[in-house]
Amino acid sequence: xxxxxxxxxxxxTAWREAARGFLAKNxxxxxxLWGDDSASPDLFGADAAKPPSGQVKVPRSxxxxxxxxxxxxxxxxxxxxxxxLWRLRSDRAHMQDRGDADLxxxxxxxxxxxxxxxxxxxxxxxxxxxxxxxxxRSFAAWFEPSHHTVEPTADFFVRRFADMDWRIxxxxxxxxxxxxxxxxxPGQPRPELPDDASEQLWVTYxxxxxxxxxxxxxxxQSEMPKKYWKNMPEAAAIPDLIANAPARAxxxxxxxxxxxxxxxxxxxxxxxxxxxxxxxxxGDLPSAISACTRCPxxxxxxxxxAGEGPQSAELMFVGEQPGDHEDLVGRPFVGPAGQLFDxxxxxxxxxxxxxxxxxxxxxxxxxxxGRKRLHQKPSQDEIATCNPWLRAEIAQVxxxxxxxxxxxxxxxxxxxxxxxxxxxxxxxxxxxxLPVLITLHPSFLLRLSDAAAVKQARADMLADLRRAADWxxx
Amino acid sequence: xxxxxLEEKLAIxxxxxxxxxxxxxxxxxxxxxxxxxxxxxxxxxxxCHAYAxxxxxxxxxxxxMTNFCIYDCTYCVNxxxxxxxxxxxxxDEVVKLTIEFYRRNYIEGLFxxxxxxxxxxxxxxxxxQIARKLRQEENxxxxxxxxxxxxxxxxxxxxxxLLADRLSINVEMPSDTAVREHAPEKDPSQIRKxxxxxxxxxxxxxxxxxxxxxxxxxxxxxxSTQMIIGADGSNDAKVLGQSTRLYSSYKLKRVYYSAFSPxxxxxxxxxxxxxxxxxEHRLYQADWLLRFYDFQLDExxxxxxxxxxxxxxxxxxxxALAHRAVFPLDVNRASKEMLLRVPGFxxxxxxxxxxTRRHRTLRYEDLARMGASMKKARAFVVAGGWSPGAxxxxxDLRARFxxxxxxxxxx
Numbered sequence: 001x002x003x004x005x006x007x008x009x010x011x012x013t014a015w016r017e018a019a020r021g022f023l024a025k026n027x028x029x030x031x032x033l034w035g036d037d038s039a040s041p042d043l044f045g046a047d048a049a050k051p052p053s054g055q056v057k058v059p060r061s062x063x064x065x066x067x068x069x070x071x072x073x074x075x076x077x078x079x080x081x082x083x084x085l086w087r088l089r090s091d092r093a094h095m096q097d098r099g100d101a102d103l104x105x106x107x108x109x110x111x112x113x114x115x116x117x118x119x120x121x122x123x124x125x126x127x128x129x130x131x132x133x134x135x136x137r138s139f140a141a142w143f144e145p146s147h148h149t150v151e152p153t154a155d156f157f158v159r160r161f162a163d164m165d166w167r168i169x170x171x172x173x174x175x176x177x178x179x180x181x182x183x184x185x186p187g188q189p190r191p192e193l194p195d196d197a198s199e200q201l202w203v204t205y206x207x208x209x210x211x212x213x214x215x216x217x218x219x220x221q222s223e224m225p226k227k228y229w230k231n232m233p234e235a236a237a238i239p240d241l242i243a244n245a246p247a248r249a250x251x252x253x254x255x256x257x258x259x260x261x262x263x264x265x266x267x268x269x270x271x272x273x274x275x276x277x278x279x280x281x282x283g284d285l286p287s288a289i290s291a292c293t294r295c296p297x298x299x300x301x302x303x304x305x306a307g308e309g310p311q312s313a314e315l316m317f318v319g320e321q322p323g324d325h326e327d328l329v330g331r332p333f334v335g336p337a338g339q340l341f342d343x344x345x346x347x348x349x350x351x352x353x354x355x356x357x358x359x360x361x362x363x364x365x366x367x368x369x370g371r372k373r374l375h376q377k378p379s380q381d382e383i384a385t386c387n388p389w390l391r392a393e394i395a396q397v398x399x400x401x402x403x404x405x406x407x408x409x410x411x412x413x414x415x416x417x418x419x420x421x422x423x424x425x426x427x428x429x430x431x432x433x434l435p436v437l438i439t440l441h442p443s444f445l446l447r448l449s450d451a452a453a454v455k456q457a458r459a460d461m462l463a464d465l466r467r468a469a470d471w472x473x474x
Numbered sequence: 475x476x477x478x479x480l481e482e483k484l485a486i487x488x489x490x491x492x493x494x495x496x497x498x499x500x501x502x503x504x505x506x507x508x509x510x511x512x513x514x515x516x517x518x519x520x521x522c523h524a525y526a527x528x529x530x531x532x533x534x535x536x537x538x539m540t541n542f543c544i545y546d547c548t549y550c551v552n553x554x555x556x557x558x559x560x561x562x563x564x565x566d567e568v569v570k571l572t573i574e575f576y577r578r579n580y581i582e583g584l585f586x587x588x589x590x591x592x593x594x595x596x597x598x599x600x601x602x603q604i605a606r607k608l609r610q611e612e613n614x615x616x617x618x619x620x621x622x623x624x625x626x627x628x629x630x631x632x633x634x635x636l637l638a639d640r641l642s643i644n645v646e647m648p649s650d651t652a653v654r655e656h657a658p659e660k661d662p663s664q665i666r667k668x669x670x671x672x673x674x675x676x677x678x679x680x681x682x683x684x685x686x687x688x689x690x691x692x693x694x695x696x697x698s699t700q701m702i703i704g705a706d707g708s709n710d711a712k713v714l715g716q717s718t719r720l721y722s723s724y725k726l727k728r729v730y731y732s733a734f735s736p737x738x739x740x741x742x743x744x745x746x747x748x749x750x751x752x753x754e755h756r757l758y759q760a761d762w763l764l765r766f767y768d769f770q771l772d773e774x775x776x777x778x779x780x781x782x783x784x785x786x787x788x789x790x791x792x793x794a795l796a797h798r799a800v801f802p803l804d805v806n807r808a809s810k811e812m813l814l815r816v817p818g819f820x821x822x823x824x825x826x827x828x829x830t831r832r833h834r835t836l837r838y839e840d841l842a843r844m845g846a847s848m849k850k851a852r853a854f855v856v857a858g859g860w861s862p863g864a865x866x867x868x869x870d871l872r873a874r875f876x877x878x879x880x881x882x883x884x885x
Contacts, residue, residue, distance in 0.1 A: 200481070
């Protein structure tokens with residue numbers, strides 16, 4: 001029979017070393033009596049042999065679990081851990097079996113400790129014990145955790161409060177951080193801590209952030225169990241807040257509406273102008289477009305995207321509709337397709353800033369899917385409803401040539417968006433006499449996955465752009 | 475007017491801030507002050523330092539810089555036409571409160587909001603100054619959430635994002651019509667543009683430059699928004715439709731639903747009923763199903779004819795009861811997607827089922843140990859030693875979960 005005494009301070013390392021030794025010597029669980037320093041001495045007076053030492057391989061997930069479970073208050077924790085470790089020797093897969101009864105108990109203990117640690121991080125309340133204007137300020141807290149959580153949680157407070165001295169005193173183990181050094185000392189009875197003026201402000205905050213119209217006492221208590229209340233200054237206010245809440249809510253409901261104060265009218269008459277940073281680009285047409293509600297597409301979109309470019313442009317490009325990026329920025333062809341468009345334009349010797357760039361439909365049509373928006377092709381109806389805006393842009397700019405990029409643009413400009421791959425590269429004439437050169441849409445190139453097809457499409461589109469350049473030059 | 479003490483201001487300006495639901499302090503960059511040169515840490519998970527009897531967590535010092543406001547939003551306690559007592563913190567007062575509360579471990583950081591004073595730019599500039607002072611003079615490394623004023627200049631929003639962990643812009647109401655009706659000075663399309671701007675800046679800050687240098691992080695904990703529920707006539711389908719659009723368009727971390735609650739000195743234009751807390755709860759459940767359980771909007775909202783969620787049972791159970799033909803599912807064979815649809819199974823339970831069933835057959839007792847709520851799940855699953863038999867299709871299945879009907883009160 002072996003006996004392993006695990007000290008309260010440094011329990012994780014001590015247990016791990018002891019368990020490693022027993023395992024190396026093949027000592028079965030029923031041959032070991034595990035004891036806490038604080039537990040009552042063993043009545044059966046077992047043979048207090050020192051644990052042997054040795055090296056053993058253990059799943060990593062077990063170690064991280066054991067590092068929590070050792071801090072549980074249950075005296076059986078060391079024995080349970082070792083018994084399960086013993087089982088893992090023959091089959092490491094037990095560690096993945098969430099239905100295993102032994103593992104389930106250990107996981108529950110692990111969860112208890114984690115929760116207790118979390119509550120310690122949340123509910124420790126410091127009071128200032130030094131001078132507020134000292135170079136290094138000094139604070140102390142009295143806390144009563146449910147498990148032995150001071151040691152594993154102390155580092156959290158070091159990471160957070162390293163520029164001050166602090167001590168967390170508990171009946172169990174106390175953590176003391178002085179001059180940048182952390183140490184643990186045995187527990188102590190509750191000390192008298194000096195009053196702290198900030199505590200009054202904190203209670204004031206707690207009382208006022210509470211909304212009496214929505215009493216949910218159960219929800220509060222499940223997250224902040226009563227056992228913690230005695231060390232939290234704000235908790236003293238809770239009974240009073242609960243008791244008065246219904247009356248306060250009734251009072252609010254019963255109070256008759258009041259007349260606005262006199263200053264309200266004066267203030268409202270002098271509201272500041274809207275910030276010019278956010279205004280749509282100038283001109284009557286763009287602002288009319290941005291106010292458009294002719295079809296339901298305007299509702300989910302961020303903004304309408306009007307055409308952009310010099311009013312004297314000889315060349316006009318028409319795409320399908322703004323995409324995800326254009327919808328956010330409010331300018332046409334600035335997303336991935338826009339970048340490709342810029343690249344092709346430059347390669348064809350065209351200057352984007354000299355052309356007028358717009359879309360057949362001015363609002364982004366999409367389907368929300370989680371954190372993404374899926375592009376939806378506009379319907380013939382939507383293209384038709386939006387057509388007056390495109391016609392107005394054409395009338396204003398009066399380009400010498402329009403380039404229709406893709407089916408929707410061809411549909412909008414020529415009344416048919418069919419057979420684009422056959423029609424591309426050709427110039428068709430509108431009823432108003434304007435020539436329209438049909439080409440592909442840059443996003444079509446982005447969607448192709450076959451490298452050869454991409455190369456071909458790119459060459460085609462480039463040829464079309466060069467033709468447009470020639471047309472303008474000629 | 476006599477001068478208000480710090481405590482009086484705190485009382486007024488925290489009272490004025492309580493209608494903002496968000497108090498999250500999670501999801502930002504990991505940092506600490508182990509070097510002893512600053513104060514505070516952030517470890518990814520949020521910490522709720524206290525809970526108020528309204529069931530809401532108190533993680534941050536949530537205050538208004540001032541509750542003076544030139545706007546007149548009917549639902550808001552701080553609207554210009556209200557007679558509530560007004561106060562205004564100085565920059566130093568907010569900084570001091572934040573630091574002193576933080577040092578005593580009361581809070582994770584600051585959630586600063588404000589009424590609009592003078593102009594949106596002037597107000598936003600003051601808020602940014604508070605954040606700047608906390609970060610640069612106090613070396614504060616805790617959490618900062620700034621409520622962003624949508625009409626403020628983009629430079630101010632940019633600086634706010636570089637100082638704060640999270641930015642939020644409230645959409646206020648589920649529809650543009652309702653915003654125009656209740657918040658006449660606010661422009662719904664401007665609110666969306668500002669949210670789009672925040673998303674773009676955050677994405678730009680995530681791209682490495684050609685030299686491989688990473689630009690300063692912009693609002694690392696993302697952006698969120700809040701919608702008031704029950705002040706206008708929108709049904710839940712409309713509310714959730716708005717959320718899915720917001721999540722997908724602006725990559726929001728969270729949409730908060732805030733049941734409209736009576737306020738002191740309320741406007742005559744709004745119903746003063748007790749806040750629809752249960753509705754708010756169901757909306758959050760539905761929001762979770764949409765984001766983590768791969769439910770589609772119409773699946774959740776088509777269960778009831780009026781497009782509102784069933785208040786008596788949770789939306790997942792409501793969906794399952796309306797689609798019983800799919801059940802019972804065999805936990806030993808069903809796909810992950812389908813297991814996520816079982817009422818009483820959470821994301822964790824499902825991943826435990828999947829990892830354990832690689833090794834052996836699951837029995838009924840295993841499921842409870844894996845964290846499943848079997849009271850709900852038992853009617854919908856088959857496991858070793860368990861078959862629900864006729865239970866799945868029994869007529870009174872809904873009645874087993876719904877609270878017993880209450881006699882109407884005569885008063």
